[in-house]
Amino acid sequence: MTLQAYQEKAAVCWTGCKQRYGVFMANPNLSGGQKLAVHYFTVAMVLFMAQLLFGLLAGLQFIFPRFLYEILDFNVNRMVHINAMVVWMLYGFLGSVYWFLEDESGVPIVGLKWGQLAFWVLTGAVTIVVLVYLLIQIGSGTDTSLWLINEGREYIEAPRWADIGIVVVMLTFFYNVAATFAKGKWSGIAGVLTLDLVALAGLYLAGMFYVTNISVDQYWWWWVIHLWVEATWEVLVGCIMAWSLMKLLGVRRKVVQTWLYIEVALMFGSGILGLGHHYFWIGTPEYWFTIGGFFSALEPIPLVAMVVHSIYDAGAHRFKNSNHPALAWIIAHAFGNFLGAGVWGFMHTLPQINLYTHGTQWSASHGHLAFFGAYATINIAFFYLAAQQARGNVWMGGELTNGWRWKTAAVLLNLGVMGMTVALLIAGYEQSFIERAVEGSTWAGYFAAQNHPWFMQAMIWRMVFGLMTAVGGGLLFWDLLEIGKGEQRPAAVIENDAVTQ
Amino acid sequence: MLIEPVALSDFFLSFFSAALIILLATLYAALFAWSKVSGRKILTILAWLSYAALLVCIGVFSYINHFNDYWLVLSLLMALGYGWMPRLIWGLCAATHDETTHQTHQSGGHHD
Amino acid sequence: MTEQVPRWASEVFWKKTAIWVTGGSFVLLVILTFDSMKQISAGGPRVPAHSVINKDISYRLDKTKQRYQPTIGGEAPLFGKVLSEEEAEKLVDHGKKTVQAKNCMNCHTLLGNGAYYAPDLTKAWLDQSWGAKASREELMVNFLLDPEKNARTFGSNRKMPNLDITQPEAEAIVAFLKWMSSIDTNGFPHNFKAIGEEE
Numbered sequence: 001m002t003l004q005a006y007q008e009k010a011a012v013c014w015t016g017c018k019q020r021y022g023v024f025m026a027n028p029n030l031s032g033g034q035k036l037a038v039h040y041f042t043v044a045m046v047l048f049m050a051q052l053l054f055g056l057l058a059g060l061q062f063i064f065p066r067f068l069y070e071i072l073d074f075n076v077n078r079m080v081h082i083n084a085m086v087v088w089m090l091y092g093f094l095g096s097v098y099w100f101l102e103d104e105s106g107v108p109i110v111g112l113k114w115g116q117l118a119f120w121v122l123t124g125a126v127t128i129v130v131l132v133y134l135l136i137q138i139g140s141g142t143d144t145s146l147w148l149i150n151e152g153r154e155y156i157e158a159p160r161w162a163d164i165g166i167v168v169v170m171l172t173f174f175y176n177v178a179a180t181f182a183k184g185k186w187s188g189i190a191g192v193l194t195l196d197l198v199a200l201a202g203l204y205l206a207g208m209f210y211v212t213n214i215s216v217d218q219y220w221w222w223w224v225i226h227l228w229v230e231a232t233w234e235v236l237v238g239c240i241m242a243w244s245l246m247k248l249l250g251v252r253r254k255v256v257q258t259w260l261y262i263e264v265a266l267m268f269g270s271g272i273l274g275l276g277h278h279y280f281w282i283g284t285p286e287y288w289f290t291i292g293g294f295f296s297a298l299e300p301i302p303l304v305a306m307v308v309h310s311i312y313d314a315g316a317h318r319f320k321n322s323n324h325p326a327l328a329w330i331i332a333h334a335f336g337n338f339l340g341a342g343v344w345g346f347m348h349t350l351p352q353i354n355l356y357t358h359g360t361q362w363s364a365s366h367g368h369l370a371f372f373g374a375y376a377t378i379n380i381a382f383f384y385l386a387a388q389q390a391r392g393n394v395w396m397g398g399e400l401t402n403g404w405r406w407k408t409a410a411v412l413l414n415l416g417v418m419g420m421t422v423a424l425l426i427a428g429y430e431q432s433f434i435e436r437a438v439e440g441s442t443w444a445g446y447f448a449a450q451n452h453p454w455f456m457q458a459m460i461w462r463m464v465f466g467l468m469t470a471v472g473g474g475l476l477f478w479d480l481l482e483i484g485k486g487e488q489r490p491a492a493v494i495e496n497d498a499v500t501q
Numbered sequence: 502m503l504i505e506p507v508a509l510s511d512f513f514l515s516f517f518s519a520a521l522i523i524l525l526a527t528l529y530a531a532l533f534a535w536s537k538v539s540g541r542k543i544l545t546i547l548a549w550l551s552y553a554a555l556l557v558c559i560g561v562f563s564y565i566n567h568f569n570d571y572w573l574v575l576s577l578l579m580a581l582g583y584g585w586m587p588r589l590i591w592g593l594c595a596a597t598h599d600e601t602t603h604q605t606h607q608s609g610g611h612h613d
Numbered sequence: 614m615t616e617q618v619p620r621w622a623s624e625v626f627w628k629k630t631a632i633w634v635t636g637g638s639f640v641l642l643v644i645l646t647f648d649s650m651k652q653i654s655a656g657g658p659r660v661p662a663h664s665v666i667n668k669d670i671s672y673r674l675d676k677t678k679q680r681y682q683p684t685i686g687g688e689a690p691l692f693g694k695v696l697s698e699e700e701a702e703k704l705v706d707h708g709k710k711t712v713q714a715k716n717c718m719n720c721h722t723l724l725g726n727g728a729y730y731a732p733d734l735t736k737a738w739l740d741q742s743w744g745a746k747a748s749r750e751e752l753m754v755n756f757l758l759d760p761e762k763n764a765r766t767f768g769s770n771r772k773m774p775n776l777d778i779t780q781p782e783a784e785a786i787v788a789f790l791k792w793m794s795s796i797d798t799n800g801f802p803h804n805f806k807a808i809g810e811e812e
Contacts, residue, residue, distance in 0.1 A: 062730070065771040070761075073774045074730045075719035141711025141782045152713030154727055188624070192631075210713075212706040214793055215653040215660050218724055219646075254624060258597050261627035265634045272638035281801035282724045283659050285652050289503050289799070290571070291645070297575055300523050304530045304583065305590045311534035312594040338527065347519045352566040355506045355803050359725030359733055429516070437509040441802030443742045446732040447767030505679070506803060596622030 029392045033098045033109045039119050040095030041383050045477050047088035052470045054081040059466050062459040076137050079157050086155060087126055092379030093236050094173060100243045105184030111176055118172040125165045129158055155225055156207045163208045170201045188257035193239045200232045215283030222278040231271035237378050238263045248321050270298040280351045281358055289351045296349040300342040322492040323388050323396040325406040329381035332414055336373020344369055356436040362428035369421040387483050395489035405479040412472025419465030427458035505567035518562040525555040530587035537591060556580055659797040663701035666691045666791045672739050672807040680800030691788055692750060708789025711782045738794040739807035746809050757783040
């Protein structure tokens with residue numbers, strides 16, 4: 001084809017996209033905030049695909065170290081893998097909040113235009129950051145590199161200019177949320193959400209400065225990572241869940257809000273000082289052994305509480321609901337969170353054993369299942385709620401057209417992540433044994449463990465299950481684009497106690 | 502010293518007993534709640550059995566992890582906490598849901 | 614409201630509990646943070662001053678504490694130059710910045726945190742694989758300058774890529790690694806036999 005033919009094809013494509021975007025923006029089933037939410041969800045899914053892709057590349061390098069050597073090295077792939085994850089989760093959360101903001105407050109979003117602008121700015125910034133990660137990768141040991149290319153601190157590698165941009169976007173988001181609730185109705189969910197967003201944005205500042213002292217560096221770094229993932233994100237998800245439970249299962253507001261407060265007490269009560277389990281070995285004082293150990297042992301309590309509660313509810317509601325895929329993913333969330341955060345977390349958290357497991361594939365095993373179980377699942381559930389509404393609040397119960405698709409995607413994703421987790425667990429076990437305990441953590445010991453057949457086989461199994469996860473992810477994306485299209489039946493109406501007359 | 506690390510030969514037991522503590526605590530909680538829902542006696546017995554197994558696991562875990570002086574408080578906390586927690590949560594469920602006193606609410610509109 | 618919910622199960626009770634628990638935990642964390650910062654500032658009891666790179670550093674079993682601890686010995690200036698505290702800090706700072714700009718942490722772990730594709734760097738300065746103390750500095754610098762040619766793969770086929778590290782950057786990284794090895798990490802890693810401590 002000639003260049004001109006390409007240009008013509010691109011022009012046709014662009015016109016098609018613009019037209020479809022116009023149709024979407026005119027969708028009568030969605031409010032302004034919900035349309036913005038769908039923007040966030042779409043980018044979240046694209047980033048999820050990127051996470052899967054770069055995870056596969058990094059995983060392959062364990063098996064074939066020459067693969068993409070000095071083109072896309074492991075550190076680049078791994079950085080994109082974990083950054084895509086953090087950002088797609090955040091996109092999911094932001095979108096979810098925009099989704100229910102108008103319903104919860106009873107008024108249209110205040111300053112929606114600014115929110116829309118913030119979305120495009122953030123998405124543009126994310127694109128630039130990723131392109132710089134991939135094309136420039138690293139810089140010289142100067143402040144300029146940290147400001148423009150890469151800060152080189154795991155999970156928060158984004159260069160400083162992007163940090164500042166993220167804070168500005170978060171402030172816009174915060175303005176949307178706080179101003180809308182202030183104008184409309186202020187509920188318990190609104191209060192918790194607003195305060196949680198203040199904490200979320202404030203904590204990010206703890207990761208925005210450079211220090212020479214690596215102990216001080218990691219001390220504050222954990223403030224961002226731990227207090228996001230094991231405290232403020234959990235409460236944010238709690239708010240999203242609280243609203244969803246009222247919508248999906250028709251639970252009464254008073255019940256939901258009481259439990260949201262109980263959850264906040266349990267999560268923050270165990271999570272804030274649970275930070276101590278990251279302060280065992282980074283140079284910090286010995287009293288963190290005790291604080292970290294005790295509060296880590298408390299961290300599974302909210303999960304146990306959840307089990308009792310769901311059995312109580314199952315007795316009352318029998319899980320009647322109007323969106324089967326969403327409910328399936330909420331159930332996956334319950335199990336994944338319990339196993340990933342609860343069981344996998346407690347297995348290696350106390351200093352007596354963490355001395356041997358810290359910095360091995362144990363953390364990778366725990367991380368994969370916990371992030372998936374606690375956050376990916378809940379985002380996916382919300383995407384299904386959004387898809388249902390976007391298509392005109394259509395039927396999403398049993399006997400769906402192409403219902404095999406969401407079911408297969410769910411099975412592949414859950415099995416895939418579980419398989420990776422078990423493979424990494426075996427690798428981590430072997431590593432803590434051979435590298436740490438027997439060889440005393442020398443470099444020779446590290447490689448003795450990496451070359452061990454258990455480890456090598458575990459990496460192959462991880463790859464197999466990684467591919468399964470990726471196929472599931474692709475199928476999920478396809479399903480979200482298609483589900484409910486052409487469906488004529490309206491959504492099932494749930495007899496809920498919120499509308500008991 | 503503040504901690505005495507797990508011995509090499511006890512690694513598996515340490516991981517295994519830790520996992521079992523969480524799993525049994527959950528099993529106990531689930532059986533306890535289920536026995537309340539269904540009122541079946543057998544479930545109550547099974548719940549107590551799993552709690553007994555949980556206590557054994559906490560014992561093994563504390564021994565393997567060389568818990569001494571104040572670390573033993575953690576063993577006690579786990580034994581009492583995981584035993585008492587499901588009862589508290591159940592009590593909370595029953596109290597907060599109180600099915601007999603339904604209010605007239607409008608979906609999504611009325612705020613307490 | 615006509616609901617008869619006991620006080621301990623009421624929304625208001627839990628709202629207050631949530632606020633007190635969160636506030637209390639956070640205040641405690643802030644207090645502990647002040648204390649920790651005091652203890653881990655460079656030159657404090659747990660993180661030595663940067664000029665420690667002028668000294669011989671090792672890692673030995675402390676019999677009373679029953680765990681491994683860094684030990685600071687006699688004069689052993691890095692690259693044969695005794696540095697003032699300011700000069701040492703500048704050098705270590707350049708090393709730390711380079712470690713960040715080269716994204717080391719997404720293959721290696723530092724103090725056990727990071728990625729697991731390459732060995733931990735906490736005690737890299739003390740690793741026995743450098744052979745002898747006398748040749749260690751030169752070997753480390755040469756490795757950083759051309760990791761492909763001077764590859765140390767230990768039979769794994771995993772090679773560190775060439776990261777365009779300059780001579781001053783390489784020396785600064787070595788200074789940073791030497792300084793990091795002197796941090797008291799509560800006995801992590803356990804059972805590590807440092808270079809020169811062979812039995």
